[in-house]
Amino acid sequence: MQLLTTDRVTEDTNPLQRKIVYRGSMTVLDTDADAVIGSPSSTHTKTVTLPQLSTSEMTYDVDVAYAFIQSAAYSYSPTAPAITSFGTTSQESMTTKISSDNGKLKLTFTLYGNLVLDGSDPQLVFYYIVYATKITDEDIL
Amino acid sequence: MTSTNKLIADTNESVPRIIYRGKTTITNDTATSNSQYYGTASVTIASIKANPPHVVRSYLYDSGNRELKRLPVYDNASVDMTTPAFIESTYHSLDSDGGSLRITFTRYSVIPETFTIYYNVYSTEITSGDIL
Numbered sequence: 001m002q003l004l005t006t007d008r009v010t011e012d013t014n015p016l017q018r019k020i021v022y023r024g025s026m027t028v029l030d031t032d033a034d035a036v037i038g039s040p041s042s043t044h045t046k047t048v049t050l051p052q053l054s055t056s057e058m059t060y061d062v063d064v065a066y067a068f069i070q071s072a073a074y075s076y077s078p079t080a081p082a083i084t085s086f087g088t089t090s091q092e093s094m095t096t097k098i099s100s101d102n103g104k105l106k107l108t109f110t111l112y113g114n115l116v117l118d119g120s121d122p123q124l125v126f127y128y129i130v131y132a133t134k135i136t137d138e139d140i141l
Numbered sequence: 142m143t144s145t146n147k148l149i150a151d152t153n154e155s156v157p158r159i160i161y162r163g164k165t166t167i168t169n170d171t172a173t174s175n176s177q178y179y180g181t182a183s184v185t186i187a188s189i190k191a192n193p194p195h196v197v198r199s200y201l202y203d204s205g206n207r208e209l210k211r212l213p214v215y216d217n218a219s220v221d222m223t224t225p226a227f228i229e230s231t232y233h234s235l236d237s238d239g240g241s242l243r244i245t246f247t248r249y250s251v252i253p254e255t256f257t258i259y260y261n262v263y264s265t266e267i268t269s270g271d272i273l
Contacts (some may be wrong), residue, residue: 016159050222061198062211068144081215093215099208109209112216136162136259141207 018061018133027056028124030117044117044125045110053105059135064096064128075125078107091101100141105130156194161186161262166232167246170253178253181244183238189262190256192271197244199233200262209259212246228252235261237273 028044053060080094097106097108109126120137169180187237188194200209213232236243246258 017156018159024246060211081211081213095214095216096210097213098211110216125247133159133261134162136210138162138164139205140202140259141209 009068013060014104015132016096018131020129020132021060022053023128024048024050024130025125025127028068028111028117039055047106047108049101050105050107050130053130053132054107055100055103055141057134058132059107059141060098061131061133061135062098062128063125063131064094064097064109066094066109066111067125067127069123069125080111084112092102099141100103146223155265157263157265159261160195160264161189162259163262164257164259165246166255168253168255169248169250173249177249177251179249180249180252181245181256183243184190184260185238185239185241185243186262189242191240191242191273192272193233193266194235194271195233195242196263196267197233198263199246199258200259201246201248202257202259203233204257212258231258235273264266 026046026048029048030044032046064080065077066080078094080096094109094111097110099106099108103140107128107130109128111124163184163186165182165184167180167182169178171179173179199212201212201214202209210231214229216229229248231246231248233244233246236245242262244260248256
């Protein structure tokens, strides 16, 4: 995970003109403590808290894509949320949630799909981009 | 309202900037034939023209969990993946209301609920053409 910002960058940002303040990625495995809900492997949730990004001034916006990486070769990478193959066993969809963890930005990505992620091919990776912005002037997080 | 028409005119549309922030309430309490509840909410922003259409981003606010879900939301509780079984879906669409931008939010859920939706309108246009 690459850190691309500091609190100062966030302070400098015009909340009406969103600016990328963080890029990150994470690999999802069935063995992750927070990865699997339900059976068989139908829901994978990954949560990350970014201690550098305070939710007291910004609410942030997030873009996320997920990619299936097979033997280091690109497979495919939908931008979430995505609905693929309606009504088949490969159906996938994804939800992005923005919240606060003791004043720091918390992101929750949930991917629904009949997936088994045991570390062998393909590997599932979430890539996300955080923008500093104010969705609302209200204190909601 | 966080903008004026002058601000829109001043804005470089290649650098997206929020020109309007708002919120509305959506209640999905109309039963559908497949055991879901449906609801819509529309807002018309008189100060923003429908054409060319602006980029809009919106968020469903869950006050109980104090979290925002980026729209569109598609949450699926089905374990039997051969049948789509969304427990909730929420999305927005754009059209023209007498020449002004109208945003319509639509929500389906297995539970009738009421939520606040926050939305941001950006200075960037989806296309330079009149399509709405």
